[in-house]
Amino acid sequence: xxxxxxxxxxxxxxxxxxxxxxxxxxxxxxxxxxxxxxxxxxxxxxxxxxxxxxxxxxxxxxxxxxxxxxxxxxxxxxxxxxxxxxxxxxxxxxxxxxxxxxxxxxxxxxxxxxxxxxxxxxxxxxxxxxxxxxxxxxxxxxxxxxxxxxxx
Amino acid sequence: xxxxxxxxxxxxxxxxxxxxxxxxxxxxxxxxxxxxxxxxxxxxxxxxxxxxxxxxxxxxxxxxxx
Numbered sequence: 001x002x003x004x005x006x007x008x009x010x011x012x013x014x015x016x017x018x019x020x021x022x023x024x025x026x027x028x029x030x031x032x033x034x035x036x037x038x039x040x041x042x043x044x045x046x047x048x049x050x051x052x053x054x055x056x057x058x059x060x061x062x063x064x065x066x067x068x069x070x071x072x073x074x075x076x077x078x079x080x081x082x083x084x085x086x087x088x089x090x091x092x093x094x095x096x097x098x099x100x101x102x103x104x105x106x107x108x109x110x111x112x113x114x115x116x117x118x119x120x121x122x123x124x125x126x127x128x129x130x131x132x133x134x135x136x137x138x139x140x141x142x143x144x145x146x147x148x149x150x151x152x
Numbered sequence: 153x154x155x156x157x158x159x160x161x162x163x164x165x166x167x168x169x170x171x172x173x174x175x176x177x178x179x180x181x182x183x184x185x186x187x188x189x190x191x192x193x194x195x196x197x198x199x200x201x202x203x204x205x206x207x208x209x210x211x212x213x214x215x216x217x218x
């Protein structure tokens with residue numbers, strides 16, 4: 001079946017089907033959120049439209065990525081203890097590489113922090129993103145490993 | 153849906169990974185099909201049947217289940 005959304009979907013048919021469900025569920029939740037927000041807007045006047053719009057984007061993205069992470073369909077080939085431990089190391093090195101490369105690009109192309117507070121800000125942001133990335137990847141890996149082990 | 157995929161695969165001494173690679177899906181998908189937790193498309197059923205040298209009846213027809 002051809003659709004413009006195909007480029008966002010994986011080649012594996014099971015994963016493709018699950019992803020379509022996640023996108024559809026996300027779209028319905030987004031629709032309901034908009035309805036609730038319209039009702040809320042009639043009761044309390046909402047001034048900051050930009051934040052509300054960003055909230056909708058966040059709801060959709062969090063729902064779809066959350067469902068993807070806990071479904072255990074990301075690491076389809078991790079079924080042994082050895083490959084599981086190896087993948088944890090890969091996730092750790094990928095996260096560290098991202099933090100280091102982002103920091104270097106930031107310093108080269110954007111700005112070199114001028115005081116201690118600015119250094120704290122950029123380091124804190126990068127560390128938070130790195131930790132969240134590692135934890136979400138770890139949860140996804142753990143769920144995939146558990147699911148794959150049961151299917152052997 | 154119950155099926156004979158696992159039995160026929162083991163008879164051919166094939167791993168889940170090998171079958172998955174040959175039919176163009178992931179090992180997880182083959183595992184789910186074997187456990188009856190995912191109903192594959194007709195296209196994938198035919199691909200699996202061809203790889204295992206069996207007919208669709210041998211693999212998926214209720215009366216032929218082992």
